[in-house]
Amino acid sequence: VIASGKAVVVPGKNIDTDVLYPGIYLNIDDPELMKPYLFDGLDPALRDQLVGDTVLVVGENFGMGSSREHVPLAMKAWGVRCVVGSSFARIFYRNCINLALPAITCPAAVEAAKPGSQISVDAAAGTVTVDGREFVAAPVPPFMLEMLERGGLIPWAQHKLARS
Amino acid sequence: MGYTVAEKILLAHSDADHVEPGQVVMVRCDVVLANDVTGPVAFRQMEKMGTSAVFDPAKVVMVADHFAPAKDERSAILIKRLKDWSLAHGVVFYDQGRGGIEHTLLVQEGWVVPGSVIVGGDSHTCTHGAMGAFSSGLGSTDIAYCLVFGEFWQAVPGTIQVTVSGEKGVFVTGKDVILAVIGQIGAGGGTGSVLEFVGPGVQSLSIDERLAVANLAVEAGSETGIFPADEKTAAYLDGRTDKVWQPVHSDPDASYSRRIAIDFDRLGPLVAKPHNPENVVPVSEIVGTPIHQVVVGNCSNGTMTDLRQAAQMVKGKRVHERTRMIVVPATQEIYRQAVKEGLVDILVEAGASISTPTCGPCFGGHTGALAPGENALATINRNFKGRSGSPDACVYLGNAFVAAAAAIAGEIVDPAEVAS
Secondary structure (H helix, E strand, O other), rough: EEEEEEEEEOOOOOEEEEHHHHHHOOOOHHHHHHHOOOOOOOHHHHHHHHHOOOOEOOOOOEEOOOOEEEEHHHHHOOOOEEEEEEOEOOHHHHHHHOOOOOOOOOHEEEEEEOOEEEEEOOOOOEEEEEOOOOEOOOOOHHHEEEEEEHHOOOHHHHHHHOOO | OEOOHHHHHHOOOOOOOOOOOEEEEEEEEOOOEEOOOOOEEEEEHHHHHHHOOOOHHHHHHEEEOOOOOOOOHHHHHHHHHHHHHHHHHEEEEEEEOEEHHHHHHHHOOOOOOOOEEEEEOOOHHHHHHHOOOOHHHHHHHHHHHHHHHHHEEEEOOOEEEEEEOOOOOOOOOOOHHHHHHHHHHOOOOOOOOEEEEOOOOHHOOHHHHHHHHHHHHHHHOOOEEEEOOOOOHHHOOOOOOOOOOOOOOOOEEEEEEEEEEEHHOOOOOOOOOOOOOOOOEEEHOOOEOOOOEEEEEEEHOOHHHHHHHHHHHOOOOOOOOOOOOEEEEEEEHHHHHHOOOHHHHHHHHHOOOEEOOHHHHHHHHOOEEOOOOEEEEOOOOOOOOOOOOOOOOOEEEEOOOHHHHHHOOOOOOOOOHHHH
């Protein structure tokens, strides 16, 4: 799985799901309609950087809190191709993998990236390249890698249903 | 090498013949839960999977609690979709007036037994670990997969053993145990792990208090918080469920990723300061902080135990003129019992408003949002920036004694002072 795009840096650690997508907007179930509320409790101006293919660069324990899939659904709807972080909270990480949005743990790349940096990620090789400098990421476990390669849990389910 | 409770339950619910931390297994579900926020998103994902068939309708339960009673048309449409889907698929649906807040409700209604696996489209599904189950909050695509196949992928977590000892103080509750743990290991300290609560101090925690402890396990990043079943669990389940169950305990030679200790003899009431549940301090450190709203309720602390504690604090007194007090019984059964015991009368007489069971004021959805500059002391589980309304408001987390005492004093205060 290879993903690339322009870096959008989300500063800070312990960025929670409520600032990423406030609860008041949870009565929306269409990902296109979720887009205007991504980052609303954090810094709505971050949305202005979501132009074309982007890679989010995030800090420690990113996405802690709620199970709301609105966060990665809205990210995908905006064209986010990958999330490179220092570390991820569990449910946010699961949600990304299930939606085939690679969540790659690589603190050194987070350190190196600046807003607008060109980033590319090779999940299978376990590398993150930031403006031409290559960093070694934490290996993606084989199961999660297969999930990403197959396009996430929906194609995975379609495949399983077709076999049965 | 022996297994922990979590490892044993996952082993029994998978096709693996051995499990170890980090290994990914497919885990079979005994209960699949979703609500008016996460259910409709899951149904969309299920449609994309190309099926509408549910693996076993008897194991699926849907609860309208987040935006119920519907706060606006869009919310009403989601709740209607949840109801229509439930009727069409023959699964249990708890509508407003018939259920309450999902996690308290499922335990109360006997859906959860020791050794079982509960998944829910809600991060606080970890609450069910209080009953000795492996319970896990999942996103909506995961829930869609569970609805179709009755299983989910899970990296086997490590286990952090939390040993609780000593004599519980008068105004100390389960809430303080879990706040102490979160304060100690941090908001990400439990990532990739479950918390397992053992030791002599666990005996003094009622099922209600254990629900509060397990409920906040996710605020330490943990998968769940497990109380191995004991006599209290068995007594609670007696007459409440017809499910067959066996207690599950860790082997003496089980391997733990970390061991921590909580000593009641050195534990007073705690408060988590804004805007992260890991900012835990003794109440004494922040007395005098003005409080504009108090909420007693939600899936961690809306039980009979909490309502009794709140009523005990406010009985014969008046809520401070600076402060609004909202009490949210977690379920209809709790609401009714609170009426029977006279607690509602005590609370209303003191100036509290009683809400129908709902998640509204906890997640900032409706009925109890905060204005800029306001401070709340709430028995809820999250004090994130903007969690309960304005991003320029502050939420402090504490137990029901601490919350009710703050309502009377209009500021954060040692509950012993209000009681005396």
